[in-house]
Amino acid sequence: MQQPRAVTGTATAPDAQASGAVPLVRANGVTLQYKTPDHLVTATYRVSFDIFPAERYVILGPSGCGKSTILKAIAGFLKPVEGSFTLKGKPVTGPGPDRLMVFQEFDQLLPWKTVLGNVMFPMLENGVSRADAERRAREALAKVNLADFVDVYPHMLSGGMKQRCAIARAMAMKPDVLMMDEPYAALDALTRRKMQDELLQLWNDIRFTLVFVTHSIEEAVILGSRILVLSPHPGQVRAELNSPGFAYDARSGAAFQELVQKISQMLFGDRGGSH
Ligand code: ADP
Ligand code: MG
Numbered sequence: 236m237q238q239p240r241a242v243t244g245t246a247t248a249p250d251a252q253a254s255g256a257v258p259l260v261r262a263n264g265v266t267l268q269y270k271t272p273d274h275l276v277t278a279t280y281r282v283s284f285d286i287f288p289a290e291r292y293v294i295l296g297p298s299g300c301g302k303s304t305i306l307k308a309i310a311g312f313l314k315p316v317e318g319s320f321t322l323k324g325k326p327v328t329g330p331g332p333d334r335l336m337v338f339q340e341f342d343q344l345l346p347w348k349t350v351l352g353n354v355m356f357p358m359l360e361n362g363v364s365r366a367d368a369e370r371r372a373r374e375a376l377a378k379v380n381l382a383d384f385v386d387v388y389p390h391m392l393s394g395g396m397k398q399r400c401a402i403a404r405a406m407a408m409k410p411d412v413l414m415m416d417e418p419y420a421a422l423d424a425l426t427r428r429k430m431q432d433e434l435l436q437l438w439n440d441i442r443f444t445l446v447f448v449t450h451s452i453e454e455a456v457i458l459g460s461r462i463l464v465l466s467p468h469p470g471q472v473r474a475e476l477n478s479p480g481f482a483y484d485a486r487s488g489a490a491f492q493e494l495v496q497k498i499s500q501m502l503f504g505d506r507g508g509s510h
Contacts, residue, residue, distance in 0.1 A: 257324045258285035259411055259444055260309060264318035267304050278304040279470040281318065284463050286412070289442045293478075295455040296465030297502065302448040305470070306414050309446065310334050322411065332361060335410040337401050337418070344389040344400060350376065351385040354404045361408070368407075375407035376400075378441050394426060395433040402437060414446045419454070431457050432483065452498045456491060457481060464501055473501050 262284050269276040278301035286292045294302050307313045309320055311330040320327040322334065344353050354372035359365065376382055379399040389397060405413050419427040431454065438445060449455055455462045456478055464473040476498070481491050 256287065258321075259288050259323060260286040260446070261321045261324075262305070262309075262318070263321070265305075265308065265315045265320065266317035267301060267308055267313060268316050269304075277469040279465070282465070282470060282472055283318070284472065284475060286444065286446060288444050291438060291445045291447065291458055291460040293455040293459030293462045294446065294448045294465065295452065295459075295462050295498070296450065296470055296473075297467045298450055299468045300465045301468070301470035302450070302465065303416055306336065306416050306446065306448055309412070309414065310336060332408045333411045334414065335405040335408060335412070336414045336416065337405050344397060344404075346389055349386050349388055350381060350392070350400050353389065353400060354407050357404060357408055371407045371409075372403075375403040378406065379403045379437060380440075394422075395429060398430055398433055399437060402443075406441070406443065412444045412446055414448075416448045417450065418447075420449075427454075434458065452495050452502070455498070456494050457486065462498070464498055466502075474498075 262282055264281045264283050266280050266282075267278045269278060282301075282305065284292075294305060296302055304313065308315060309327065311327050311334065327334075345356065348356060351369070351372055354375060355365075355368040358368035358371060363371070373382070373385065376385055379402055381396065381399055381403060384392065384396065384400075389400070392400060402413065419430050422430065434445075435458065447458055449458075459478045460480060462476045462478055464476065465471065466473050476494070478494060479490070481488075485491055
């Protein structure tokens with residue numbers, strides 16, 4: 236098996252904060268609610284965080300704490316009842332191609348279109364000319380190392396290659412942020428690890444801004460450069476932690492286990508447990 240290159244932590248957030256840079260995404264005291272016919276569900280309560288360019292920002296918390304709701308709100312599909320979201324300093328008022336969700340159910344790739352066709356498709360739907368769409372698609376596919384697979388159909392790709400194709404498709408739209416919502420939850424442990432490694436390697440190559448949601452502490456520590464820890468329902472911020480970025484052989488090491496334990500304590504007190 237090819238040995239992935241080491242991923243280093245970004246440390247961009249403290250630098251960016253120190254320099255007073257405008258965050259890419261800012262959540263400012265955000266309360267999110269759902270109104271159902273007979274009650275009001277508060278999904279998150281006064282949540283604040285800043286995400287800076289090229290971070291791997293992980294939102295971690297138990298099931299039902301409002302992680303998916305936060306992504307929906309960043310994407311502009313849900314308005315806060317209190318507080319606000321901004322993107323590069325401007326209020327988020329609705330959906331836009333500047334914030335894209337990468338769906339992992341790669342059945343999202345159209346089976347009857349080639350890799351190139353799949354990556355071009357959203358651009359064509361958004362009024363980009365065919366020539367520009369093709370140029371941007373080829374560029375994005377080259378970045379994710381799929382240049383040799385442009386004419387191949389999705390069923391011929393491995394899981395990791397499908398992930399790269401899905402990310403290329405999003406990148407070609409030139410978004411500011413890519414979002415992923417528990418993409419590996421249904422995978423077996425080995426495949427999951429492989430997909431995590433691939434994602435890290437890809438980030439190392441092209442340094443996009445990633446917002447990644449998970450309820451797995453290990454996954455958060457493996458993938459995140461920063462981790463937002465949310466309390467159980469309704470989600471409130473418990474802590475925000477830096478992760479040094481664990482290279483592949485450091486995951487069995489003491490520093491990794493310490494961070495996992497620390498977060499576990501935060502979420503579960505003395506009971507421990509991984510999720
Ligand atoms: P998570 O992604 O962290 O598991 P969600 O964001 O999906 O949590 O949900 C947060 C809370 O909001 C939960 O209590 C959930 O039941 C509730 N919720 C989610 N979607 C809806 C909806 N469409 N209508 C009403 N309540 C919802
Ligand atoms: Mg969810």
